[in-house]
Amino acid sequence: MKDIRINKQRLWDTLMEMGEIGGTEKGGCCRLALTDLDRQGRDLFVRWCEEAGCTITIDKMGNIFARRAGEDDSLPPVVMGSHLDTQPTGGKFDGVYGVLAGLEVIRTLNDNNIKTRAPIEASVWTNEEGSRFPPAMVSSGVFAGEFDLEYGLSRADLDGKTMGEELERIGYAGDLDVGGRPFKAFFEAHIEQGPILEDEGKKIGVVTDAQGQRWYELTLTGQESHAGPTPMPIRRDALVGAARIIDMVNRIGMDHQPNACATVGLVQVFPNSRNVIPGQVFFTVDIRHPDAKVLEQMDQALREGAERIAEDGRLEMDFKQIWHSPPVPFDKDCIASVRKATEALGFSYREMVSGAGHDACYISRVAPTSMVFVPCEDGISHNEAERASPDDLAAGCDVLFLAVVQHANH
Ligand code: GLV
Ligand code: MN
Ligand code: MN
Numbered sequence: 001m002k003d004i005r006i007n008k009q010r011l012w013d014t015l016m017e018m019g020e021i022g023g024t025e026k027g028g029c030c031r032l033a034l035t036d037l038d039r040q041g042r043d044l045f046v047r048w049c050e051e052a053g054c055t056i057t058i059d060k061m062g063n064i065f066a067r068r069a070g071e072d073d074s075l076p077p078v079v080m081g082s083h084l085d086t087q088p089t090g091g092k093f094d095g096v097y098g099v100l101a102g103l104e105v106i107r108t109l110n111d112n113n114i115k116t117r118a119p120i121e122a123s124v125w126t127n128e129e130g131s132r133f134p135p136a137m138v139s140s141g142v143f144a145g146e147f148d149l150e151y152g153l154s155r156a157d158l159d160g161k162t163m164g165e166e167l168e169r170i171g172y173a174g175d176l177d178v179g180g181r182p183f184k185a186f187f188e189a190h191i192e193q194g195p196i197l198e199d200e201g202k203k204i205g206v207v208t209d210a211q212g213q214r215w216y217e218l219t220l221t222g223q224e225s226h227a228g229p230t231p232m233p234i235r236r237d238a239l240v241g242a243a244r245i246i247d248m249v250n251r252i253g254m255d256h257q258p259n260a261c262a263t264v265g266l267v268q269v270f271p272n273s274r275n276v277i278p279g280q281v282f283f284t285v286d287i288r289h290p291d292a293k294v295l296e297q298m299d300q301a302l303r304e305g306a307e308r309i310a311e312d313g314r315l316e317m318d319f320k321q322i323w324h325s326p327p328v329p330f331d332k333d334c335i336a337s338v339r340k341a342t343e344a345l346g347f348s349y350r351e352m353v354s355g356a357g358h359d360a361c362y363i364s365r366v367a368p369t370s371m372v373f374v375p376c377e378d379g380i381s382h383n384e385a386e387r388a389s390p391d392d393l394a395a396g397c398d399v400l401f402l403a404v405v406q407h408a409n410h
Contacts, residue, residue, distance in 0.1 A: 002344050004112055006401055008394035011104045015393070018044060018084070018100060019092030028384020029092050033085035033127035034062070034166035041084045042172060045099065045124060052106050054122070058174025061139035061152050062126040062167045068106050070119035070408065076182040078116075078408040079367070080105060080400060081123030082190060082359060087131050091386025093191045093376065093393075099124050101189040101397040105404055116408035118184050125359040126167070132157045134284075135215055135323035140359035143179040144366045152178070183367035185334055185407045188360040189400045190371060191388050195379025196352060203347040203395050205373025206339045210354040210361045211259070211290035212327035214299055217282070218245065219318040220310060224271060224279030239269055239278035241313040248305045249285055252298050260298060261288040261355065290327050290353050328361045334370035334403070341402035347395050356381075372399050 021040045022031035031037045042064060046056050049066035057065045067077060082098025102122030109116065125143075130136030133155040142152040153164030167173040192198075197205050222236030246264045253262030263286045270280040285302065289295040303319065310317035335351075342349045352373065354361075360369050374396035377387035 001402065001405055004108065004401070006104050006108045006394060006397045007111070008390055010107065011100065011394055011397055012390045014048070014100050014103065015092060015096060018096055022086065024089070024384050026384035028386060029086045029090050030088050031084065031086045031090070032088065032132045033129065034132070034163060034170055034172075036170065038085055039170035039172065042124065045084065045103070048103055049106070049122060052103065052110055054106065057176050058172060059143075059176040059178045060149060060174055061142050061163075061178045062172040062174060063139050063143060063178065064124040066103070066106070066122045068109065068120045071115050071117050073119055075118040076184040077119040077121045078404050079121045079123050079183045079186045080188070080404060081121075081125065082188050083125050083128030085127055085129050085132075087129055087382045089382075089384050090129075091381060091384060093386055093388050094193065094381050095128055095190070097191055097388070097393060097396075098189045101393070101400050104397050105401045108401055109405070114405070116405060118408040120404060120408055126172075127155070127163060128359055133163050136357050137325070137359055137362055138163070139178070140362040144362040145179060146362055146365070149178055179366065183363070185331075186360060186363045186367045186369040187334065187338070187400055187404055188358055188369075188371045189396045190358060190373055191376040191381060191386070192373040192379070193356050193376060193381035197350070197373065197375035198377070198379060200350060201348065202350045203374070203392060204342045204349040204399055205352045206335060206342060206349050207354050207371035207373055208330055208335055208351050209290060210328040210330075210358060211288050212292055212295045213286060213288040213323075213325050213357060214295065214321055215323040216285040216302070217320045217322050218285065218306065219280065219282045221280045221316040222278070222313065225277045227275040227277055230277060235277055236314050237277050238281040238315055241309055241315045242267065242281040242283055244309045244313070245306050246283070248309065249287070249302065252287065252301045252305070255301075256289060256294055256298055259290055260294065262286070262298065288355065292327050295327075325357055325361060328364050330360070330364055330370040331368035334368045337403040337406055338370050338372050338399060341399045341406070344402060345395070345398055347399070372396050372403070
């Protein structure tokens with residue numbers, strides 16, 4: 001088994017073909033969850049998997065499972081996968097690599113006429129990004145019992161369209177119950193999305209943990225008023241309050257180095273007219289840290305600081321934490337399989353903590369799970385300039401292949 005290699009060119013061509021769906025001028029990809037483009041991407045994946053002899057099932061959250069039968073098909077499957085949805089200015093690799101690496105493992109097993117003892121599945125998890133429908137990882141979260149089905153289906157985008165409606169519309173509201181079936185193990189291959197592997201010249205990241213994160217939605221309300229006649233001292237400018245909180249969020253991140261991250265990525269100003277003092281601002285906050293205690297301190301600093309700033313500006317504040325995903329330790333045996341596969345293939349590696357959230361984080365609650373990282377150029381992701389080399393992508397897929405086959409035959 002150690003001598004079998006996945007097909008590097010086929011993996012690359014498959015990634016490039018998927019990347020054309022929603023492909024952007026700058027070479028990235030915009031395929032937001034449950035849009036028509038997401039449907040096209042899903043259709044293509046399903047077609048490829050059927051051509052590879054897989055049986056497709058789809059659950060009520062639109063999660064897709066492509067199954068390659070095992071010698072003993074009654075055994076729980078070893079599952080690989082990630083997501084096909086992207087950020088609005090996303091790349092061709094985030095998520096997509098983990099899905100298509102899974103397909104490439106199946107194709108390689110077919111090429112070599114290998115029958116595994118347990119079945120193997122390649123999976124697609126709906127709306128991992130949480131960009132269109134917050135929070136992130138929502139459908140793997142329903143699968144793992146973090147959220148109930150009703151919560152998942154009722155997540156809405158900024159226009160009020162729900163995941164349930166959009167799943168129906170694009171034809172991916174499946175009939176399978178979400179979760180409730182065992183996986184022998186789950187492996188997610190992914191680009192690192194940070195600079196560490198590239199900086200250290202390492203080929204593979206053996207992922208031991210993922211950091212915790214909390215998401216918030218804040219609305220500040222002041223008073224709309226004329227930009228000319230309204231004297232500065234009496235203004236209740238919601239955007240000034242938001243700007244102060246945004247600066248504070250950045251400082252909270254800087255004050256909890258190393259490892260803390262703190263971001264405001266979405267701001268909506270009402271009425272957004274140049275000669276009206278902004279009366280209302282809606283914005284989001286994303287804070288992350290690998291240590292739950294530090295994340296808690298950051299949470300406290302955010303709550304207290306936002307309260308103070310709102311009060312000083314005589315603004316009303318609606319402050320909601322909408323999501324908390326605690327730090328995740330991955331499974332020791334699965335981590336060891338990834339390490340052993342990497343060593344057997346002779347690739348350089350380092351152990352690392354994932355800075356991003358992944359479907360693997362939730363799946364780890366219901367199945368032994370770990371991840372394989374490969375370097376990405378300049379550590380850039382959630383950007384159309386996201387790049388990874390065909391060699392590194394193939395190396396990660398070879399590691400995935402070995403780890404998965406070992407687990408399926410164990
Ligand atoms: C998922 O892409 C995340 O924001 O970590
Ligand atoms: Mn991802
Ligand atoms: Mn992402």
